[in-house]
Amino acid sequence: MSDDLWVTIVGGLVVAVSVWILGVAHGQWKERSREGKDRRAITAALRMEIAANLTELEAVWCEIHRPPSVQEQTVAPHPEVDILPAVRLADRQRPHWKWDVWDTNLPRITAALDDADLARAERFYQGLAHFENRLRAIGTPWESAAGNLNLDDRAVQAWIELETIAEDLRGGGNPLSPRRD
Numbered sequence: 001m002s003d004d005l006w007v008t009i010v011g012g013l014v015v016a017v018s019v020w021i022l023g024v025a026h027g028q029w030k031e032r033s034r035e036g037k038d039r040r041a042i043t044a045a046l047r048m049e050i051a052a053n054l055t056e057l058e059a060v061w062c063e064i065h066r067p068p069s070v071q072e073q074t075v076a077p078h079p080e081v082d083i084l085p086a087v088r089l090a091d092r093q094r095p096h097w098k099w100d101v102w103d104t105n106l107p108r109i110t111a112a113l114d115d116a117d118l119a120r121a122e123r124f125y126q127g128l129a130h131f132e133n134r135l136r137a138i139g140t141p142w143e144s145a146a147g148n149l150n151l152d153d154r155a156v157q158a159w160i161e162l163e164t165i166a167e168d169l170r171g172g173g174n175p176l177s178p179r180r181d
Contacts, residue, residue, distance in 0.1 A: 039112035042105055046113075047176040049101040050124055057131075057169055060095050064088040075141075076148040078156060086159035087141045087149050094135065097128050113176075120175030127169045134162035 064085040075084045102109070102125050110118060137158035141149040151159065 038108065042101070042108045042112045043117075043176060045101045045105075046109060046121060047174060049098045050121070050174050050176060052098050053124075053128060054169070054174060056095050056097065057166065060089070060092075061166060061170065063092070073143075074148045076144055076146075076150040078151075081156065081160055081163075083151050083156060083159060086138055086151060086155070086162075089135065089159075089162075090138045090141055090151075090155075094132075097132070099125070099128075117176060124169065124172070124175050127165055127172075131162060131165050131169070134158045134165060138162070 068084060075087050102121070109121070113121065135158075138151065138155045141151055141155075144150050
């Protein structure tokens, strides 16, 4: 074989290997770019779902803590805590929490969030679940012989716990909001 043929073969191989390496690198870059977009999209969707839940919680909290009206049935006084908001909460339609993003995208969420953000988001959703649990435990207010609405001791304890949960959720804000350090 002549030297020109070897140069052509080696040159062709160098070009082929170079094109293959560039193709692999480009494919990896596109995959990382796609993963980055997916991370941003799932994080934004989860942030919006949490924001909607916080908005719902705030609306419920304002509604049940409004001043008593003249037409409202009286509530028996309790020595530990004001139970009027608990009675209102028990009598109203349950809050409409949003769980779709959290429930249906957990593998994507765990890939998208760092450990600290994931732990904060999980604590938020656990707080909503605890809120629901304590709300169910309040049950239905009963009417005393004097015509006042009342709650039994277990319901009052559930209300006290629910207040703490709600204040933690409200005070913590959106765990995925951009932080300013």
